[in-house]
Amino acid sequence: MSSRIFAAAALLLTFSPMWAQAQVSPVQIGSDIPKEWHEPANDQDFVKREVMIPMRDGVKLHTVIVLSRGSARAPILLERTPYDAGSFLSGNSPRLRDRLLPGDRIWADNGYIMVAQDMRGKYGSEGTYVMTRPPIGPLNPTKTDDTTDAYDTIDWLVKHVPESNGRVGMIGSSYDGWAVVMALLNPHPALMVAVPESPMIDGWMGDDWFQHGAFRQKMFDYFAEQTSAKREGSAVSRTGRDDYQEMLDAGSAGAYAAAHGIDRLPWWQRLSAHPAYDALWQGQALDKIIAAHPSPVPTMWLQGLWDQEDIYGAVRSWEALKAKGMTANNHLAMGPWYHSQINGRGDVLGPLKWSGDTAAYFRREVLVPFFDTYLRDKKPTQPTPHVIIYNPAEDKWDRFADWPGAGPNALTPMYLRSGGGLAHTRPASGRESYVSDPAKPVPFEQLPVRMGDHASWSTWLVQDQRFVSTRPDVLSYQTPILEKAVRVQGAPFADIFLSTTGSDTDVVVKIIDVYPATNADAPELAGYQLPVSLAIFRGRYRRSFEHPTAIPSGVVQEYKFRLPTVNYTFKPGHRMMVQVQSSLFPLYDRNPQTYVPNIFFAKPDDYRPATITIEHGMSGASAVLLPIVASSTAAEP
Template sequence: MSGPSRTHAATGRDCRVRRNLSVPMRDGVRLATTVYLPLDEGPFPAVLVRTAYNRSGLYDAFYPTHGLALVVQDCRGRYESEGDFAPFVHEASDGCDTIEWVGRQDWCNGKVGMYGDSYLAATQFYAAPQASRALRALNPRFMAGDPWKRAYYCDGAFSLALTWSWLCFECASRVSHAAGMPLLDVREVLRALPLISLDERAGAGQVPHYRDYVQRSRYDAAWQALRVRDWCDRFEMPVLLIGGWYDNYAAETTANFVSLQRQAPTPELRRSHRMIIGPWTHGIGCSPVLGELDFGEEAMRENDATHRWLECLLHDGDPREFQQAPVRIFVMGANLWRDEYEWPPARAHAVHYYLHAGGRLGLDRPQDGEAYDRYRYDPDTPAPTLGGNHSVGPYNPGLYDFVKPGPFDQRPVEARADVLAYTSDALESDTEVTGPVTLRLYAASSARDTDFVGRLTDVYPDGRSITITEGVIRARFRDDVWGTPRLLEPGTVYAFTVDLQVTSNVFKKGHRIRVDITSSNFPLWDRNLNTGNDPATDTEMTVAEQTVYHDAARPSHVVLPVVGA
């Protein structure tokens, strides 16, 4: 998980610096804080950043040079702050206490805004429902609103790469030890079993938070307590959400936006929320190139959105002055920004592309007598992660070397015997897909539990099969991701819904649409060992025979939200 972009250190020529302040919380714990003030006479609006990743180096000269104080604070138990770090547990109360402290300083005019990526975004969401009226604007970027649905788990599968690296290296002690990851054979560590032992295999000892997360492999009260988008009815300030199509939290960003709008206590506040989604992974890109695609210089146009939002709102501007439309998205393929007035776009209509024999994907429904397809999934030789929608980054050295997010050619993975690929005819015209993508899969397994992974790709005329979006479903959660898990009856055909997140992509004329189906994406997600045992402690493996059906009674298909056709 990442933090805000780091810029040059404060020099004293563009601000006044108050270092090593100790801000008291309600329980007496004191949090290390640095304040950067404009050179002009105050008081000023203030921008607050609360980080788990070291406040040192998070200075951004934009704020003090535009009449805004910048306040950067280490979260409880991190770096120079007192107390013990427990992910998310103290961020509501500590955030509220800090907002109140900032608001009553003589250099502050009583108006506070916040911004930040990932965990720094979560500190905003947890504090907002209880915060004083001093909190006037938020900018959470690249965050989950339901960490069970799509963060530490993904529709029942354990988010191994993210959770292991974050809890065992970044947050296992007061300071980060991520720099030590390259000293390990990370691939081999992640292959080890049982999962619960991977903290010790990483040399971190027993990490309580890692062990807690890996053992809570079903939705429970503790996961529910972290579902922050359920609290959106208590937000009293405008929120700008920023996300990336290739981030782990693309669909979480849109779900958070929908919740903010639906739960807004007043029509005025509902009209004030904004969302921007760009061609990014887990952070705003500093280059138009991502993975194996170049989105052009236009992709960089919204890189200053945070600056513009906070400057506008904290200087008494209206959200419509920042951006007239509630939603701004980057349409990949066309490589342009476009404003939308609702999400998902109401003009998008659901188009079903059906799986057929021979690896064909078509608009025609399958007929009786069409053959099924089979493959063998062996968890000892899982399909590797190759790009995709996730949050591993350069801040995960040693892991990022072989688990990079973004659009990559999937042909090396599609060549495996345990991957089924279904491909459309060449498109006769440009086809835009904007909104949530869902795979409806009729399948059976010889195992008591297994995973089904779906992936949507854009096949170029030269044969490249570029990832657009992907998802997974752990079979035991086929009925309800938040409900009671139920093991499979081997050989029985079930209907599985695989959430492939969200996207906006134009499949150009002459391109083809492809759907890949397999049972692993490792180490992004943990391997399902196919036994039905407890994933945290299981060490046994069994090979699963997977059968995918595509006949008249069991028409497996992908649902694409098509705009303009």
């Protein structure tokens, strides 16, 4: 052992001079992270700029400008968003197309300057965030709103982007579509064209928050994600894998909000304090506001026929402007899409398969030519259609010179008949009853329900309704097998006469296409019950949306309400069906069926079963009112 130690010591002495020479004199070491560094962009085919654009009150908004290298006299495409302006570019490819989502690539291909901007108070922008900030006025006493912010942004862009031709178009879907409409309330002179896609127009009547007063509990996740942090917050936590059971166990929507901390968010506090269609909601109804202040900007109102979030606003805004005689510069477009599917692939929707990519076709053949017309003075191959709506049953685009109004007077009644019949002839008598039990609400999709699952959430409006058709609390009415086609073009109405043993109720009506029992080409669609149009209506608002009233027990009342717009053909060999029920849970909060001042905060004892009786005869002939046309009014393509 001693000899090995001695040898090691001798070896150390032998090499110690070399170690001494390798020692470095002490120096001051700085940070390895420089103040500024950018990878050389010589091989990039695009230029990206990030700027802070000042608004009239001094607040600066974070804005991302992207253009192809070498651009000159190019039009600007502006999108204002609360969802992170920087996120429309992803990855690190030096090629712009590789960095863009499918729906944006066509703009790069056509040489557009693409601009995205964070709204006030979100992500990189200064200021405070207010959910769908109301226009300046009684609900917004400040001197700024998203109308002024859009105006100031466009003014800056046309002065500070030298590669532009000084013309701007706006586009955006959902909340971003709302921002487009806000810009139209006082458009900058350089704003030449606009396309609000599935815009949030009236959150109480049918977009996002409610439908006819019934609250969309799906939005709890959105409230947490959007308002709990300046950047993206987290969705509501789940203890289980079934939203149906979890929300049922929680009780009321207010109880669920309290259990998950949503009750501490100012937006929920404001929303839940206004369950009726009062001044808060009326003052933000953009279809009415835009009709009162019509814009000269050529505008295309666009939405999906099965939009599960914003199926109300685009068509209602177009109709409001039509009523004001503003059809010359306003167009209506509806595709066979779920919410915002126009920006992705559009060849399938759930089990439905189209002959091609309908979204890509629309972007290429309609959308870009529409923008080019006003931003480049480039005449399209064919004129922009005044109205273009897909016919899903015939798998084709229909172009219309006009589109029927929404009034129920020109509609054809299809009467609900005892025994499950559906026919044009009015029955002389009859009624049918079911028990609606809040402890066992009808699900809006097959269990388990996972509203955070995009695949099921985006396609629930086309799910096969056979999963509820045999429930005792769902009444189904259908025609005999059709011998000839039935075409419907416009907005159907439900006209239901019913009584309840409770003092409040919800009414859900679905119009369904029942496929033949056999289908050799698509066996998965054999006997399929495809919802064509459906809606929910909160009974307390049957007389007034602003002033709810209790329903008198046992007294027949009329519930007439509009269903989503359709352009559809019920083919020979199919059947037409109508389903009626009293809940659509957990998407919509449960009606306790006992009248309480605010359903958001109903107590457990308020939830009681009630017997619902649908009238077919002298006390009221329940029906759906359909916009049936003898032959299609579509123009030849």
